[in-house]
Structure formats: structure tokens, C-alpha cells
Amino acid sequence: MKNSPETYQIDNLDRAILQTLMQDARRPYSEIAKQQQVSPATVHVRVEKMRNAGIIAGTALTVNAKRLGYDVCCFIGITLRHAGDYPRAIAKLEALEEVIEAYYTTGPYNVFIKIMTPSIDDLQHVLIHRIQAIDEVQSTETLISLQQPIQRSIQP
CATH class of the missing domain: 1.10.10.10 (Winged helix-like DNA-binding domain superfamily/Winged helix DNA-binding domain)
Known part of the structure; x- marks a missing residue:
């Protein structure tokens, strides 16, 4: 048991x-x-x-993403058109390999995602043609990470 x-x-x-x-x-x-x-x-x-x-x-x-050529890390706050759009939006976001984390949140966004891309040009393409093209997405706000000074797990 x-x-x-x-x-x-x-x-x-x-x-x-x-x-x-x-x-x-x-x-x-x-x-x-x-x-x-x-x-x-x-x-x-x-x-x-x-x-x-x-x-x-x-x-x-x-895995060290930068060593694999993924130089751009960003966070995107996503507002959905309707609360009921969440399951479909998550399924579509999950299909995007650039999306490495997703959170269902309170506050100004319904979903907050973390993505990694090789370049700013790639970020722009993913944002415009893949994320904002999702029917359930009403709007996005992008925050680009300049550095990750702290990375750790919870201590037992």
C-alpha cells in the first residue's frame, strides 16, 4: 500500500x-x-x-538551454477570451515546444507561460504566429528575462 x-x-x-x-x-x-x-x-x-x-x-x-542555443527566455501573461477557453488554450500551448512552463493564475492573466527561443526574431515569430494566433487568446504581455540570478528547489 x-x-x-x-x-x-x-x-x-x-x-x-x-x-x-x-x-x-x-x-x-x-x-x-x-x-x-x-x-x-x-x-x-x-x-x-x-x-x-x-x-x-x-x-x-x-539541461543548459543556452548551451543548446536558446538565448532568449521570456514570460508571457495571457488573457483568455472566456474562462471556459482554458482547457483548449492549454492544449494548444502544450503543443508548442517553445513553451516550457505554464501556470493557471489569478490576477491580470489567466495563464502565465515561460518560453525559450534561440533569438528575438524567433520569439517574435512564436508570439505573433503561434501564441497570439490561438483563437482562445485575447491578449498577451511579454516580459523578457535578462538574467536568472536565483534558481533552486524547495528545501525539504
Whole structure:
């Protein structure tokens, strides 16, 4: 039976394991165990319990977008024509490879997205011909990111 997040409470050992894996998801359990003075089996069991509880939701590879030629990062606030347009708009935005994050929000926008493109020209094309061309989109506001000075995950 899987633990739910409500039934599994993390302790200091779980926090230490999470912090170590967040820094390097490929770190062997044996190294973590030695560092925490427990057995590798204990680390394995703890990780599996946190997976089953939904605390650990997979492992990810971090890709440097700039090294792949994606030099422009921007955020676009989208106002939809009607509230009921949300599911169709999200489906169409999801089909655009440049859209890397999307949020359903309160405030002046219905949807807030993050996109990456190789250049300003590419951004202009995506914005005009792909995002603003979506029937459900009433208007957009674009904010170009100049720098990302902080990037981190939530600490356990």
C-alpha cells in the first residue's frame, strides 16, 4: 500500500537524503549511507517510502538551454477570451515546444507561460504566429528575462 503525503512524515535522515539527492541524483546509496552512518538498505527503503508518498516525484536531468542555443527566455501573461477557453488554450500551448512552463493564475492573466527561443526574431515569430494566433487568446504581455540570478528547489 502506498503512503500518502498526509501519512508519511519526513525526519532528519529523510531531509539529509533528499538534500544529497537534490545536489546529485546519481549519488550512490552506499555513499549517502556512509555519510549518514546508516546502511545502504536503510537509504533505499527511505527513498522508496518517499517515492510512494509522492515526496520524490522522479529524477530529472538539467539541461543548459543556452548551451543548446536558446538565448532568449521570456514570460508571457495571457488573457483568455472566456474562462471556459482554458482547457483548449492549454492544449494548444502544450503543443508548442517553445513553451516550457505554464501556470493557471489569478490576477491580470489567466495563464502565465515561460518560453525559450534561440533569438528575438524567433520569439517574435512564436508570439505573433503561434501564441497570439490561438483563437482562445485575447491578449498577451511579454516580459523578457535578462538574467536568472536565483534558481533552486524547495528545501525539504
